[in-house]
Amino acid sequence: MTRPYSQIPGAEALIERVSKALVLAHPDCQARLTAGQEIGVPAAVTRTLAMGRPVAINGWLRWCAELELDPVTGKRLGKAVPPYEGGDFLWWMWGCGVHLTRVTRGDLSLRDLARQAGISPATASRMEHGEAMSVAAVAAVSRAIDLHPHAYCAPVFVGLVSRGTGTETLPPRGGERGDREGARGEERRRRDREDQSRGGECVARPGGVK
Secondary structure, X not given: OOOOHHHOOOHHHHHHHHHHXXXXXXXXXXXXXXXXXHOOOOHHHHHHHHOOOOOXXXXXXXXXXXXXXXXXXXXXXXXXXXXXXXXXXXXXXXXXXXXXXXXXXXXXXXXXXHHHHOOOHHHHHHHHOOOXXXXXXXXXXXXXXXXXXXXXXXXXXXXXXXXXXXXXXOOOXXXXXXXXXXXXXXXXXXXXXXXXXXXXXXXXXXXXXX
């Protein structure tokens, strides 16, 4: 049977700590909601967290990063905490990490992990299989086996903006097509350099005058 988050040791204190920090940093409700939207957190999630209630892990991680708090303890980020790089939390990767950490220790069974974390064996098993759990369950397991959720987030690629130009830069195309286009571009640049060396005179080429 899955244990309610309120029965997980330290769960309520963790959520209350982050909730108070959120309200203290953004006392005005509307400004708080706007700040949340700017970091990718829906207004409903920000409102729920401000009331001291549990939220899904992506909103939790983003707000903790914004407030410079460790999402596992609710305290100020320490140097030992891996940085939050953004993106969504990958449950399947977290499940693999939990399982591999447990089995490489040799004598840590699933029930042992559940007992150390203060969660039910059913929750521990579902977590290892990549199912979404509560923030409290993730934090409890993180403390039990020293595995931090920041290391299991994947930044989402939305395009890179060239510094100082404002132009969007996309990943290079691979394969034969990319090779052909790269060769054509290099040929065009070579011919442009030749034109410039001739003093800008018009040079007739197939397909028009350049």
